[in-house]
Amino acid sequence: LATPLPHPKKIGWTRGFTLWGGLRQQWKLLGLFEIDQQHEFYSLTCMMKEGLAAAVQNTAPTTDVSDDDFASEATLTHKDFTMKTYAGSVFASLRFSVGVTEQEYQRSLCSQSFYLQFISNSKSKADFFLTSHTDPRYRSAFKYFIVMQSVFYPNDRINARYDIKGCEVSRWTEPEPDRSNIIVVLKDLNFEGQYITLGECQCSWLLQQVQIDTHFLQQLNVLDYSLLLAHQPLHHDERLHNLSFASLIVRTKKSVATATDFPDFKAQNRRLLPNLKNPLHIIDGPDRRYFVGIIDIFTVYGFKKRLEHLWKTLRHPGRSFSTVSPRTYCRRLSQWVQEHTK
Template identity: 65%
Template sequence: MEMSAAGGGQGTAGRCQNSRTVKRRRWGGLRQQWKLLGLFEIDQHHEFYGLTCMMKEGLATAIQKSTDNTLTKPGPDFTMETFAGPVFASLRSSLGMSEQEYQQSLCSEHCYLQFISNSKSKADFFLTNDKHERINARYDIKGCEVSRWTDPAPEGSQIIVVLKDLNFEGQYITLDQQRPWLLRQVEIDTQFLRRLNVLDYSLLLAHQPLHQDERHQSLSFASSVNPGSTELSDFRVQNRRLLPNLKNPLHVIDGPEQRYFIGIIDIFTVYGFKKRLEHLWKRLRHPGRTFSTVSPQTYCLRLCQWVQDHTK
């Protein structure tokens, strides 16, 4: 009896072990697919697992005090600072998101996802497991064609891909009455960057469909035009800053059917000696084609022209 029982126990253990091995292999295969596509779960075996656990702890504390600018210490070697807490709390409220829902999304027991950007910086981004999926397209626009195509994610895929100029061809940013403001603001911003001898910045563009009750609202924004200017002083549109009470470059603009998130990012590349050499090399390598490394004046005019040609 003892031998029989021992044998039966070993058989059960063996089957359980085989089952776990199969599950691990399947999970490992899934993780590998995600990794190849740039998105995978930060589980216990991930190098950032400890960091994200501390982030959840810090975020849970910070959210409870979201109306204050607070400094929390989730761990001995990790500090998290909450910037503009009241502003973000107000923004979430305006979007109909309760603090409980926000905390549940950021601090749930589900692991974060890591999104490896396809930008040159190779920066990593952490996403909550629910991904806030309503934004349905994201673009990084430079106004040129060389290396400005990204393979879209397969249809129905949950993978997040940042698309580029050539992916946007044949499409338009449809703003109607907001179009003059956008054209003018892009001109002001790019002229400012030109004076700083800066290039290689991008127009960040994302959009999502409007809900029926979000259409035809009358919202105003604090214009980024010089305070003394009267050119657009009476221009009231469905346009506001992403952080309404602070000066910042990101705007939310509602067109007839879509909500657009627009801003200029990556503004720290100066047109120095290295970039001038790169410009000469690319002229030889890509004759007759447009590429990102050009003089700040050309870069400025070209991005303005792109916005002119792709808005209506």
């Protein structure tokens, strides 16, 4: 979910056209495009809103999540499409655990405001839609989508963003000039020579959590996921608060427990959450605030990826690249975080 953006109805009519035009131009510089009636994804996003609104009304958080809840699938048929929701009560419980009510969730996703399309430099070619908070048809094929809070939220002071895979081939992005309004997500080689500086307690938590998460993804036989990382400078008063532990330590949450299919998975890695928006992805160090999360977790290491691994081995001898076995991918990303955190 994106940071709230101004809506044209909130701008005075006299100056509205000029200001709204300037805002849309600014969005384009950031890689954002409004999905209005002329946009190719307009019909799709309308169906998403209708389906999500119905799905929220039919799910509710539960205090005792079971294996059946994880395996549940709910299918709702609408006028022009059918929508299937996976593990609805589980995700409702996750939202509730971080203070997001189902009413807030529905308001954000299903309002009359247009979604925004984010044009990223991701090699996966996935479509990214952002809510603003306030005619092709897709009938012949399934289209899967996942709803998640943006790792980089709130983004008002973020001054660098990285997509980390723990390898070197194709892992450099040319930075934009200073004072450019264009947002570029940098990569592994851009981060060389830098560190995630957290301090002993937070550092220990991050290293263990990355090991837990990557081990879980290895068990699922997936690869090519990314560690999203961003940072922003802390203000003087925020650094003082962190030193005194006055506002940083507010509440404690458990990591998500695993299903019984993975008995060796560590189900808990407690940490103290900050009393901030998006607390799950935010970690404060002595001088910087870091935004951290793992995304793109749906690439399975099947026959096609095994062939790609063989081809890249021949093309890039002696160099590290993204398409490797899930075991190697898990170990390598954990090692990258360990080597770049202090």
